[in-house]
Amino acid sequence: MKKVLWALMFSIVISGCGAGAGIPDDPIDDGRIQMGGSIQGEALSLTRAVSTLAGVAGTAGSADGFGPDASFDNPYGITTDGQKLYLADLENHTVRSVDISTGEVATIAGTAGIEGSADGIGAEARFNAPYGITTDGTNLYITDLRSNTVRRLEISSGVVTTFAGMAGTEGTADGVGASARFVVPRGITTDGANLYVADGMNNTIRRIDISTREVTTLAGSAGTSGSADGVGAAARFFGPDGITTDGASLYVTDANNH
Numbered sequence: 318m319k320k321v322l323w324a325l326m327f328s329i330v331i332s333g334c335g336a337g338a339g340i341p342d343d344p345i346d347d348g349r350i351q352m353g354g355s356i357q358g359e360a361l362s363l364t365r366a367v368s369t370l371a372g373v374a375g376t377a378g379s380a381d382g383f384g385p386d387a388s389f390d391n392p393y394g395i396t397t398d399g400q401k402l403y404l405a406d407l408e409n410h411t412v413r414s415v416d417i418s419t420g421e422v423a424t425i426a427g428t429a430g431i432e433g434s435a436d437g438i439g440a441e442a443r444f445n446a447p448y449g450i451t452t453d454g455t456n457l458y459i460t461d462l463r464s465n466t467v468r469r470l471e472i473s474s475g476v477v478t479t480f481a482g483m484a485g486t487e488g489t490a491d492g493v494g495a496s497a498r499f500v501v502p503r504g505i506t507t508d509g510a511n512l513y514v515a516d517g518m519n520n521t522i523r524r525i526d527i528s529t530r531e532v533t534t535l536a537g538s539a540g541t542s543g544s545a546d547g548v549g550a551a552a553r554f555f556g557p558d559g560i561t562t563d564g565a566s567l568y569v570t571d572a573n574n575h
Contacts, residue, residue: 353506353562354396354451370402371415371422379409379429387422389413390429394450394504396457398472403457405447412447412459412470426470426477434464434484442477444468445484449505449560451512453527458512460502467502467514467525480512481525481532489519489539497532499523504560506567513567515557522557522569544574 349358371387378388390408397403402415403425411427426442433443446462457470458480466482481497488498500518507513512525513535521537536552543553556573 351398351452351454352508352564355561356397356399357563371420377408379406379411379424381413381421381423383422384420387415393448394459396450396452398452398454403450403452405450405459407446407448407462410444410446412444412450412457425475432463434461434466434479436468436476436478438477439475442470449503449515451505451507453507453509458505458507460499460505460514462501462503465499465502467499467505467512481530487518489521489534491523491531491533493532494530497523497525503558504570506561508562508564513560513562515560515569517556517558517572520554520557522554522560522567542573544571 349356371384372389373385376388377390379390380386380388389406392404393407394405395402400417402417404413404415406413409429410432411424411429414423414425426439427444428440431443432445434445435443444461445464447459448462449460451458455472457472459468459470461468464484465487466484467480468477469480470477481494482499483495486498487500490496490498499516502514503517504515505512510527512527514523514525516523519539520542521539522535523532524535525532536549537554538550541553542555544555545553554571557569558572559570561568
């Protein structure tokens with residue numbers, strides 16, 4: 318099992334961060350915390366029983382509703398604040414929520430079937446293949462795959478803004494906000510203070526300071542693929558995709574390296 322795991326995943330130690338660094342101060346309940354897009358600090362007790370919470374297998378669509386009355390079109394990223402799930406519904410170009418207790422699905426941003434890059438509130442906002450999604454409990458952060466941007470959605474208001482990158486413009490530049498560039502950003506996670514993005518076609522791992530929106534390249538070398546282990550720019554990735562954190566390290570699925 319260990320051998321298979323490390324063939325699939327890279328581990329990146331977050332420099333200067335101990336376990337729990339950058340995590341919101343207030344525990345959710347009994348020591349649990351919101352980190353990396355999930356609730357951590359409590360062991361899972363799994364029965365291994367699998368059930369369908371929402372949607373119908375083999376049926377694509379954009380309908381809101383309860384459980385099997387709802388439909389999706391290539392949903393990719395998923396995150397939670399403990400009460401709801403939030404999904405990046407890629408081919409619908411929308412962000413959806415699923416109430417965990419009731420199975421009710423709602424579209425909270427974007428309009429199904431209409432792609433774009435406009436900021437706005439709820440249905441007025443536009444996405445172009447939203448892919449990865451994470452939350453700090455207050456905001457959702459979404460990688461907008463074909464726009465080459467990272468978007469922020471305030472959960473309470475539904476306001477969508479472009480957090481980093483410029484829609485329609487790809488590149489490798491580090492910088493603040495709109496001056497940064499990505500090429501097909503995929504997975505995204507957070508430790509509460511920073512966002513970490515798997516920049517798929519750049520073969521790099523990027524870091525975004527939430528307070529300043531400054532983007533830096535944390536590992537890998539833009540435009541150079543490979544599988545080498547190493548420190549920072551000496552490491553190589555080939556299509557990094559999924560990413561998560563435990564507060565001390567990042568774990569990355571390196572898709573084309575299997």
